[in-house]
Amino acid sequence: MKAQTKSKKVNKAWLNDHVNDPYVKAAQKDGYRARAAYKLKEIDEQFGLIRPGHVVVDLGSSPGAWSQYVRRRLAPGGAAAGRLDGAIIALDILPMEPIEGVTFLQGDFREEEVLARLQEAVQGRAVDVVVSDMAPNLSGVESVDAVRIAHLIELAVDFAVHHLKPEGALVVKLFHGSGYTQLVQLFKETFRVVKPVKPKASRDKSSETFLVGIGLKHPA
Numbered sequence: 001m002k003a004q005t006k007s008k009k010v011n012k013a014w015l016n017d018h019v020n021d022p023y024v025k026a027a028q029k030d031g032y033r034a035r036a037a038y039k040l041k042e043i044d045e046q047f048g049l050i051r052p053g054h055v056v057v058d059l060g061s062s063p064g065a066w067s068q069y070v071r072r073r074l075a076p077g078g079a080a081a082g083r084l085d086g087a088i089i090a091l092d093i094l095p096m097e098p099i100e101g102v103t104f105l106q107g108d109f110r111e112e113e114v115l116a117r118l119q120e121a122v123q124g125r126a127v128d129v130v131v132s133d134m135a136p137n138l139s140g141v142e143s144v145d146a147v148r149i150a151h152l153i154e155l156a157v158d159f160a161v162h163h164l165k166p167e168g169a170l171v172v173k174l175f176h177g178s179g180y181t182q183l184v185q186l187f188k189e190t191f192r193v194v195k196p197v198k199p200k201a202s203r204d205k206s207s208e209t210f211l212v213g214i215g216l217k218h219p220a
């Protein structure tokens with residue numbers, strides 16, 4: 001009984017935070033599917049990563065707020081529909097409601113067959129920016145979760161090395177805690193410029209953070 005009361009309180013507190021969250025309100029107003037859009041927006045505005053004409057790959061894209069943001073960045077006047085100058089290829093294990101101009105593939109990024117489909121969708125084009133908001137289902141066992149998180153990021157780095165333009169960029173979400181230092185090290189070995197960033201839209205309570213890598217040290 002006690003546990004139930006506590007969990008009800010936690011749910012109520014979360015709901016309160018959520019309803020009063022300025023980014024949730026902004027997302028509703030701006031027509032974004034999730035407040036996550038503002039995390040990428042902040043990162044993009046800080047580093048000037050995404051520009052019209054770019055080819056962008058969005059890993060872990062559902063429900064689609066990052067793809068919506070990228071779509072607007074590539075459209076004349078920031079339009080949510082109509083002409084698009086560039087290409088967006090999005091991938092997620094879960095389905096995603098269509099976004100005009102965004103090519104969506106459903107599948108697990110860890111599977112070779114899915115990677116092959118993604119490579120096919122890229123059509124040999126050099127990619128300007130890869131963004132990954134992928135987060136595995138967490139087990140609560142820190143060592144197990146750290147391995148799962150690291151695996152997804154290592155795969156994203158490998159994809160970036162093989163598909164990015166030499167001056168291209170990779171943005172990944174990761175979590176403070178075990179494995180963080182090694183992943184920063186991997187980024188430093190791979191990219192000329194490496195910046196950790198915690199956007200304001202990322203909740204303080206959350207251990208999530210982002211790494212930005214710009215310019216490949218050893219293009220494939």
Ligand SMILES: C[S@@+](CC[C@H](N)C(=O)[O-])C[C@H]1O[C@@H](n2cnc3c(N)ncnc32)[C@H](O)[C@@H]1O
Pocket residue numbers: 033034036037059060061062063064065066067091092093094107108109110133134135136137152
């Ligand atoms: C935080 S959500 C992404 C939110 C998204 N950036 C947005 O703005 O709407 C993380 C996503 O990663 C996806 N994901 C986790 N592991 C994955 C994997 N192995 N392959 C593909 N997608 C994965 C989940 O299904 C989930 O939709």
